[in-house]
Amino acid sequence: MNDLGRLEDLPKDYIENLRQLNLVPLWPSLRGVLPPKVPTRQTQPTHWAFKTLKPLLLKAGELTPIEKAERRVLVMANPGHGLDKMQASSAIYLGMQLLLPGEWAPSHRHTPNAVRMIVEGEGAYTTVDGQKCPMSRGDLILTPTGLWHEHGHDGTDPVIWLDVLDLPLMYYMEVSYHINGDRQDVLPGQGDRQYARAGLVPTQMFERASHPYPMLRYPWVEAKAALLSIAQDKPALEQVQVAYVNPETGRDVENVLGFYALMLRPGQTLRLPARSPAQVFHVIEGGVQASVSGKTFELAEADTCCAPGYEAVTLKNLRTDQPSFVFVADESPLHRKLGVYENRG
Numbered sequence: 001m002n003d004l005g006r007l008e009d010l011p012k013d014y015i016e017n018l019r020q021l022n023l024v025p026l027w028p029s030l031r032g033v034l035p036p037k038v039p040t041r042q043t044q045p046t047h048w049a050f051k052t053l054k055p056l057l058l059k060a061g062e063l064t065p066i067e068k069a070e071r072r073v074l075v076m077a078n079p080g081h082g083l084d085k086m087q088a089s090s091a092i093y094l095g096m097q098l099l100l101p102g103e104w105a106p107s108h109r110h111t112p113n114a115v116r117m118i119v120e121g122e123g124a125y126t127t128v129d130g131q132k133c134p135m136s137r138g139d140l141i142l143t144p145t146g147l148w149h150e151h152g153h154d155g156t157d158p159v160i161w162l163d164v165l166d167l168p169l170m171y172y173m174e175v176s177y178h179i180n181g182d183r184q185d186v187l188p189g190q191g192d193r194q195y196a197r198a199g200l201v202p203t204q205m206f207e208r209a210s211h212p213y214p215m216l217r218y219p220w221v222e223a224k225a226a227l228l229s230i231a232q233d234k235p236a237l238e239q240v241q242v243a244y245v246n247p248e249t250g251r252d253v254e255n256v257l258g259f260y261a262l263m264l265r266p267g268q269t270l271r272l273p274a275r276s277p278a279q280v281f282h283v284i285e286g287g288v289q290a291s292v293s294g295k296t297f298e299l300a301e302a303d304t305c306c307a308p309g310y311e312a313v314t315l316k317n318l319r320t321d322q323p324s325f326v327f328v329a330d331e332s333p334l335h336r337k338l339g340v341y342e343n344r345g
């Protein structure tokens with residue numbers, strides 16, 4: 001590969017002349033934006049331990065009333081992107097949110113897609129598009145683009161959940177904004193109940209093309225039971241994993257990020273291939289050692305880490321007598337739509 005001319009090779013007055021006209025030469029920057037073979041990634045493997053995060057989040061509960069915060073969140077920011085960018089990866093935002101008993105986080109809707117993975121506490125709920133979704137540990141609750149959502153808490157202890165959004169991408173695309181609304185009327189029934197039995201969907205689905213998000217709550221009891229059945233029925237299967245999908249289309253639940261639950265068998269070491277999307281791992285139950293790009297993290301229950309794309313990730317179950325369960329979020333729906341998805345093995 002031949003070396004390209006540098007900016008310093010050009011006369012200063014020439015560059016200045018160009019810049020006055022809003023022009024820049026490509027060749028000094030070409031390798032930077034189009035590096036050979038592997039993209040430049042600012043996403044660094046990063047670990048957020050729940051044990052250290054939780055007291056700081058509870059402290060935020062003392063320091064800042066919900067009315068002053070709207071959403072009381074500590075953002076899990078990747079130092080590789082710069083903390084103020086509030087990015088875990090190029091497309092993924094992560095935050096840990098606290099709601100105290102009796103608090104209410106008012107209704108709004110926005111363009112970024114969100115999901116919540118419930119980490120701790122009982123009695124809180126989120127109302128999405130008129131559906132009241134109770135929150136229990138390990139449940140996944142969707143807040144897809146444009147749907148009204150608000151959070152309430154009728155219980156007695158703090159509730160904490162992990163927010164995963166595609167905010168960095170939406171912001172980069174200059175399409176990120178919100179609208180505040182009034183408290184929602186709650187519709188009867190629970191969305192997830194209608195879809196609780198695999199392969200059976202309400203017949204009116206054929207007339208419902210206008211509702212792209214039929215199921216908003218994915219209870220952990222169901223995901224865990226599915227994983228345990230798969231593990232039992234397929235003893236030789238290495239990657240015991242389920243994808244959270246839209247029950248009417250079988251496709252990813254949201255447009256940009258993909259969500260999965262993974263079970264590691266007792267003592268299992270699992271190597272995930274190097275694929276283009278960045279990933280997030282969050283331990284729902286158990287303990288997991290995660291290794292990526294020469295870094296190794298010991299993830300305790302409720303810990304979270306992220307991994308850049310194009311890197312293999314090795315996960316090891318630290319429990320030798322029980323399975324561990326991991327929630328995974330990645331950018332693969334986006335990569336597939338962009339036509340850049342790769343699995344390099």
Ligand code: 1HN
Nearest residue numbers: 071073095097149163165167
């Ligand atoms: C948001 O709407 C929530 O509704 C949480 O709970 C975190 C981070 C950035 C932008 C919007 C919520 C958020 C957010």
